[in-house]
Amino acid sequence: MSIDWLSAYLIYALFTVAGTVGLAQLLHLQMGLAGIGNFGIVGFFGLGMYAWGVFQVRIPWPDALGDWGSFFLSLVMAVIVSGLAGLLIGWVIADLEGDGVLVGTLGFATIMYSLALSEKRWTGGAEGMAVPDPLRTFNWGVKPMSLFWLGVMILLVVGITYYVARVHRSPYGRLLIAVGQNEPLARSLGKPTFRTKLILFALGSAGMGLVGAVFGVMNHFIRPTEIGIEVTLAAMVGLVMGGSARVWGAIVGVLLTAGLFDIVVQIYLPLPDSWYQITLPVVREIVFGAMLILVLLWRPLGVLGDMRRDKLVERLGSG
Amino acid sequence: MAEAAVTASAGRPHLRVEGAVKSFDGRVVVEVADLTLGNNPVEGLIGPNGAGKTTLMRMIMHSLKLDKGRVTFYPGDGARGVVISSRPAHAMASLGVVKTNQVIQDFEKLTIWDSLLLAAARRREERPFRIFAEKRVWARNTDEIKRYLEEFPFANPYGFAKSAGEKKLLDILRCLLLRPKLLLLDEPTAGLPADVRDRVMQTIKKKAVDENVSVVIVEHDLNVIWTLSDYVHFMAEGSVVLQGDPAWIREHETVVEKYLGKGHVGH
Amino acid sequence: MSLDIDRTDEAPVPPLGKRVQELLETRPGRIGVWVAALGALALVVAFWSLARKALIFGLAEEAPLALAAVGFALLYRLTGIINVAYAETVTLGAYFGMWFNTTFGWNFYLSLIPAALGAGVLSVITYFAFFRPAHNRNVGVVEMIILSFGLSIVLRYGLQLIFGHEQRYFKVPFQNPIRILGLGVPPFRVTALAGVVAGALILYWFIQKTRLGIQIRALAGDEKLAQVSGINPMAVTVLIWFIAGVAGGAAGAFYGVGASVRPLLGWSKFLYILLAVLVGGARGLRGVIVAGLGMGVLLSGLTLAIKGQGLYSEILVVLLFIIILKLRRNRMSEAAKV
Numbered sequence: 030m031s032i033d034w035l036s037a038y039l040i041y042a043l044f045t046v047a048g049t050v051g052l053a054q055l056l057h058l059q060m061g062l063a064g065i066g067n068f069g070i071v072g073f074f075g076l077g078m079y080a081w082g083v084f085q086v087r088i089p090w091p092d093a094l095g096d097w098g099s100f101f102l103s104l105v106m107a108v109i110v111s112g113l114a115g116l117l118i119g120w121v122i123a124d125l126e127g128d129g130v131l132v133g134t135l136g137f138a139t140i141m142y143s144l145a146l147s148e149k150r151w152t153g154g155a156e157g158m159a160v161p162d163p164l165r166t167f168n169w170g171v172k173p174m175s176l177f178w179l180g181v182m183i184l185l186v187v188g189i190t191y192y193v194a195r196v197h198r199s200p201y202g203r204l205l206i207a208v209g210q211n212e213p214l215a216r217s218l219g220k221p222t223f224r225t226k227l228i229l230f231a232l233g234s235a236g237m238g239l240v241g242a243v244f245g246v247m248n249h250f251i252r253p254t255e256i257g258i259e260v261t262l263a264a265m266v267g268l269v270m271g272g273s274a275r276v277w278g279a280i281v282g283v284l285l286t287a288g289l290f291d292i293v294v295q296i297y298l299p300l301p302d303s304w305y306q307i308t309l310p311v312v313r314e315i316v317f318g319a320m321l322i323l324v325l326l327w328r329p330l331g332v333l334g335d336m337r338r339d340k341l342v343e344r345l346g347s348g
Numbered sequence: 349m350a351e352a353a354v355t356a357s358a359g360r361p362h363l364r365v366e367g368a369v370k371s372f373d374g375r376v377v378v379e380v381a382d383l384t385l386g387n388n389p390v391e392g393l394i395g396p397n398g399a400g401k402t403t404l405m406r407m408i409m410h411s412l413k414l415d416k417g418r419v420t421f422y423p424g425d426g427a428r429g430v431v432i433s434s435r436p437a438h439a440m441a442s443l444g445v446v447k448t449n450q451v452i453q454d455f456e457k458l459t460i461w462d463s464l465l466l467a468a469a470r471r472r473e474e475r476p477f478r479i480f481a482e483k484r485v486w487a488r489n490t491d492e493i494k495r496y497l498e499e500f501p502f503a504n505p506y507g508f509a510k511s512a513g514e515k516k517l518l519d520i521l522r523c524l525l526l527r528p529k530l531l532l533l534d535e536p537t538a539g540l541p542a543d544v545r546d547r548v549m550q551t552i553k554k555k556a557v558d559e560n561v562s563v564v565i566v567e568h569d570l571n572v573i574w575t576l577s578d579y580v581h582f583m584a585e586g587s588v589v590l591q592g593d594p595a596w597i598r599e600h601e602t603v604v605e606k607y608l609g610k611g612h613v614g615h
Numbered sequence: 616m617s618l619d620i621d622r623t624d625e626a627p628v629p630p631l632g633k634r635v636q637e638l639l640e641t642r643p644g645r646i647g648v649w650v651a652a653l654g655a656l657a658l659v660v661a662f663w664s665l666a667r668k669a670l671i672f673g674l675a676e677e678a679p680l681a682l683a684a685v686g687f688a689l690l691y692r693l694t695g696i697i698n699v700a701y702a703e704t705v706t707l708g709a710y711f712g713m714w715f716n717t718t719f720g721w722n723f724y725l726s727l728i729p730a731a732l733g734a735g736v737l738s739v740i741t742y743f744a745f746f747r748p749a750h751n752r753n754v755g756v757v758e759m760i761i762l763s764f765g766l767s768i769v770l771r772y773g774l775q776l777i778f779g780h781e782q783r784y785f786k787v788p789f790q791n792p793i794r795i796l797g798l799g800v801p802p803f804r805v806t807a808l809a810g811v812v813a814g815a816l817i818l819y820w821f822i823q824k825t826r827l828g829i830q831i832r833a834l835a836g837d838e839k840l841a842q843v844s845g846i847n848p849m850a851v852t853v854l855i856w857f858i859a860g861v862a863g864g865a866a867g868a869f870y871g872v873g874a875s876v877r878p879l880l881g882w883s884k885f886l887y888i889l890l891a892v893l894v895g896g897a898r899g900l901r902g903v904i905v906a907g908l909g910m911g912v913l914l915s916g917l918t919l920a921i922k923g924q925g926l927y928s929e930i931l932v933v934l935l936f937i938i939i940l941k942l943r944r945n946r947m948s949e950a951a952k953v
Binding site: 192195196198199200201203204206207209210211213214215216217218219220221222225228229232338339340342343345346 | 409411436437438439440441442446447449453454455456457458459461462465466467469471473474475476478479480481482485486490504506507508522526
């Protein structure tokens with residue numbers, strides 16, 4: 030089978046879109062259901078990516094583990110580290126209002142970015158660090174390796190989406206909505222709201238860290254430029270565009286934003302070559318920012334509209 | 349609850365409030381030396397506006413912190429008392445101390461069934477990895493919820509609570525589904541249509557007598573107090589000044605003077 | 616918080632015994648403050664050479680932070696809106712000032728006027744274009760933050776599209792440094808500091824002490840009361856947005872003349888502004904000014920102490936302020952509202 034029609038850029042763009050869907054789905058749990066406005070998504074994403082890279086490259090793993098052994102252990106460590114960071118940040122913000130949540134999550138992302146720059150010995154500083162691909166022993170060539178990781182990312186995102194879909198129709202989801210809607214009332218019904226938010230934040234962060242780690246694996250290179258505010262913006266605009274009412278919201282939203290822009294506009298529109306380096310990335314952010322404003326003003330529930338929770342509950346009740 | 353009759357008088361679930369003080373801006377709003385709530389099936393807590401009734405309720409439920417003092421809950425089954433004033437607010441419900449809300453409170457994005465299932469679900473069914481627990485929660489609670497919904501019909505129980513009356517009723521039903529041992533009702537009748545109000549009160553009275561639930565009602569509609577309660581606490585200026593049978597309280601001159609006014613006695 | 620207590624007949628002055636009792640009760644907190652103050656003083660004396668540098672450089676370089684924070688705090692306290700795009704108000708102030716300074720050859724102090732007014736007008740425009748419609752459509756608190764975040768992105772990257780990444784500079788004449796506490800400081804920085812402090816204090820005085828300021832505080836967010844008292848609520852709101860923009864724009868111009876003008880200028884300061892407002896805000900505008908200046912001194916002190924590693928000092932300051940915020944909230948939190 031020939032894969033020549035797949036340009037390296039297209040694979041990369043698909044990979045980015047898939048990863049953004051994963052982040053948006055996790056944000057769906059945190060912000061859409063539980064009402065925690067996480068503005069530090071990229072911090073957890075970046076922590077997972079860097080933690081994986083640092084464990085993979087800087088730890089002298091015993092040879093007996095082989096490439097895959099050290100790879101998986103590093104991946105597990107990355108998830109644990111991001112989960113623990115989520116636990117810590119969750120503890121800081123779980124009983125704060127929107128302003129405190131904003132400052133806590135934004136502060137975390139800023140600290141992560143600064144650490145990536147300053148800890149040169151571990152992270153390679155501004156130049157970043159190259160990380161080996163465990164697939165390299167197979168001598169597949171670059172494109173099949175990228176395709177493999179694209180498949181891994183898609184599987185991961187499908188898994189996350191399935192989880193979110195199940196949460197929507199489980200007592201846990203009901204608890205999250207209750208906490209997001211009226212926390213004191215949920216507390217008076219005996220729900221440990223602080224702990225609920227804490228655990229949600231830790232789990233969501235671990236998931237974001239995993240998405241970040243897979244991102245680093247595919248990229249073969251980890252740089253501070255990968256963990257800018259753009260990542261947070263892309264996930265957020267995707268979720269807001271699709272709305273938090275349905276599980277499909279985040280997918281549709283990301284396809285309409287990052288999907289449209291990174292794939293359709295950048296590949297299929299006849300744009301002058303000189304635009305690609307400087308202009309397009311900037312225009313992308315402007316468009317996404319404008320989307321946020323427009324959707325929140327004119328379509329606050331997202332393009333998919335209101336949740337039909339009454340229908341869902343009726344279905345759940347009758348079967 | 350077969351043993352209800354046995355324990356009815358011996359050990360009702362009750363609260364003991366000792367030395368509880370709360371002040372705002374240096375002004376003492378509640379100062380209760382020693383108060384036991386719940387020794388009778390239904391007790392009323394009355395008093396003029398500003399007497400501190402709602403504040404006392406909120407202190408018991410931890411939505412306000414005590415400046416001083418403590419609140420102990422005795423579950424009434426012979427078990428030892430629990431100092432609830434040092435427990436987190438969410439622990440109240442699982443201990444069996446539950447309060448309905450004076451001001452309408454609702455989850456806007458949860459349907460009526462959702463709301464009731466939320467109250468009925470157990471904590472371990474709400475863990476993040478229990479993503480298949482929904483069927484079990486429905487199976488375990490459907491009968492009870494359906495009984496309530498038949499007794500108190502909503503326009504569309506699968507939809508959202510629309511009117512203020514529906515929200516108020518939903519609030520009370522949620523509290524009943526928590527299977528309280530001691531139920532505090534903060535102005536339960538405000539906002540309820542008259543016929544619904546009467547049925548709610550009957551249900552609650554029945555629970556109190558048959559299932560050994562101790563009920564404390566804070567209410568402005570004194571007819572509710574006189575007809576339902578077995579015992580009445582009268583609060584004024586932050587403390588409980590009189591306690592006794594409804595009939596006795598009703599005739600007492602302090603109460604008449606401070607609260608009811610002369611005209612009320614004859615009716 | 617709805618309490619069924621009647622507070623109209625509060626005693627004007629609590630009796631002496633009561634006051635003494637209150638003093639005794641609050642003593643742990645007061646002692647803590649005094650211990651902290653003495654500790655800080657001891658640190659200043661012990662590390663005098665470092666401390667004086669931190670004080671001078673911190674105040675001179677980060678003074679605009681206090682001014683920007685006061686503007687943000689005004690907006691937040693009086694309208695309840697957390698405006699992330701305030702960062703770009705600061706940036707645009709710097710651009711406006713630089714434009715008049717370089718293109719028309721205006722003296723820096725003169726170009727402060729268009730910088731402040733331009734940012735103020737821009738702030739009012741964002742209110743009418745986005746925040747007022749959003750308010751009328753009952754956009755929620757978190758959604759409002761997201762909306763302002765989107766606006767911030769549009770403005771920031773819009774500036775980047777127009778001006779590119781390059782840094783631009785004000786044209787100011789070179790002056791010989793003057794010596795304060797044995798350190799050479801460009802006189803420009805000193806006047807900037809004086810200007811910033813003066814600006815912050817004038818704002819403080821205007822809001823806290825003047826008749827109009829008191830009216831603004833009383834009427835903000837309560838349109839009915841405003842209408843009853845014959846004041847146009849819209850005018851009050853517009854005035855608040857304008858003043859906040861003026862403060863932000865002036866702060867931006869001061870930042871710009873101190874270093875350089877670039878699209879990320881305001882955003883790079885936004886986290887500090889937010890932290891200063893949230894940490895200092897519990898004690899009113901005065902607290903915000905103190906927190907803003909303290910943050911600047913701490914930043915430069917830590918940068919000096921850790922041998923020029925600016926990133927670490929930023930990390931430490933952010934951590935420290937978030938911890939303070941957390942501790943403060945924990946102490947204040949009433950468990951719930953139901």
